[in-house]
Amino acid sequence: MEKKQLPLWEVFVRSRRGLDHKHVGSLHSVDATQALQAARDVYTRRQEGVSIWVVRSQDIHATQVEDEQGFFEPAEDKVYRHPTFYEVPEDLKL
Amino acid sequence: MRDAHFKYVLRLADNALILGQRLGEWCGHGPFLEEDVALANTALDHVGRARMLFSHAGELEGQGRDEDDLAYRRDEREFRNFLICELPIGDFAFTMIRQYLLDVYHLDLFERLQASLDEGLSGIATKAAKESSYHVRRSREWVKRLGDGTAESNLRLKTALDELWAYTPELFSGDMVDDKVIADGIAPELAVIEESWNREVEATLKLATVDIPKPLGWEAGGGREGLHTEHMGRLLAEMQFLQRAYPGLEW
DSSP: OOOOOOOEEEEEEEOSTTSOEEEEEEEEOSSHHHHHHHHHHHHSTTSOOSEEEEEEGGGOOOOOGGGHHHHTGGGTTOGGGSGGGSOOOTTOOO | OHHHHHHHHHHHHHHHHHHHHHHHTTTTTSSSHHHHHHHHHHHHHHHHHHHHHHHHHHHHHTSSOOHHHHHHSOOGGGOOOOHHHHSOOOSHHHHHHHHHHHHHHHHHHHHHHTTOSOHHHHHHHHHHHHHHHHHHHHHHHHHHHHHTSOHHHHHHHHHHHHHHHTTSGGGGOOOHHHHHHHHTTSSOOHHHHHHHHHHHHHHHHHHTTOOOOOOOSOOOOOGGGTOOOTHHHHHHHHHTHHHHHSTTOOO
16 A cells, blocks of 8 residues: 655644644644644644644755854854843943 | 423433533544544533533433433433434544534534523523534534545545434424424524525535535435434444443542
8 A cells, every 4th residue: 555644744833822832742633623623633732722723844945953052152152242241330320 | 292302302411411422532643633632522511511411301301310310221212313323433524524414513503592482491501502613613624634635535525424414304204293392482493494494404515525415316314213223323332331230430
């Protein structure tokens, strides 16, 4: 029998109103309608959510390990980008 | 006559339990992981509503029988489910089209049962209707996919529908029990449910590019008098094994 994998989808679930959708995992489905239903059955069967997003995994573009140096390391020595770096003068009226 | 009331609720419970048992057979055998979990969820929805209905039936009967007595300590002839519920699971197309035909029936039935004068039953119906509305979404989607899919999936769906069609009139053929509970405002009219069932099923089958089977000249019936198909005994043997071998066992 031919074993062809269905397309892969990433699943995001909002656990409560007011919170952000969080990535909870992935699943295989033939299209968006089926992916939403499968996500409901696989990821929200214990009251985990009030809203679901699904997106084709292939549509997510991610940074790679080799991007680390250029992308993230330059931020390491730039402490002045944190507000806590600055001392507020005592006599400043806020 | 309280007897009809008890029998009516017992029939609803038997349909839910036997269908749930059949769906549960898919656990670990679904066509792919996501569908396997979904089938098991649906099975548990049915077993869950069976439990509530059995407890309620036991109270109506007033003989001290609880949900376990009714589920595990009755013999084949005492079960009152529709024959369509007990048929073996067949292939995936058979399971899904059977599910669809019954999901549509149950959604409409439980929505109407929310107006029942039996408050206990109306409460159970509210919960069951929510579940059924999702069940219909799922099974309708599969019927469309299988029918409008490949030549193979279309053929399987068509074959399953042909096999099942003669079992559907039983859903709408009332007897004295139905007449009584309908007259008492406990249950809805069957003709109304039949009409909307026909409309919904026809619309979906059209999208699935499958024709409604022609009348075969015979109709299955007898489930509600306790006259079952040859498959029922085996189903019960498996389902009731533990209570039969170790009566009263708890875990």
